[in-house]
Amino acid sequence: MTTSVERRATWPGLDEVCPSWCPGGHNPEDYPEDRRHWSATAEVGVTCYRPWQGDNNELVLACLFLGLRQAVGARYPKVELIDENLRGGCYQLQLTLDEAAAVARTLLELVEQATG
16 A cells, blocks of 8 residues: 655745645745745756857757746646756746647657658
8 A cells, every 4th residue: 555645845934735746855944936846857958059040050969957846825837948058058948737738749749740
């Protein structure tokens, strides 16, 4: 029999149950802007380029970090994609669940077109 352990985020003035995907480990001294739930992060290596450079576009190796993030009191999480390339740049996208599903469907459709 498997039993689940309820994890709670206890911040001053707040007592919130962690979502099932959040490993817990929250600190009561977290700054208010850092109070959020997060999932394990998946890493996906990608190659990017700068399209405005025409035929001389530069390929940049990057790593996308993907995971769930949910602000304290938020009803739903967002899917977070962070691009950290080898040149020290960092870009972050936060997608709603509907937006992430639309991106996922589109990516799968494009892969199907290419391989299909």
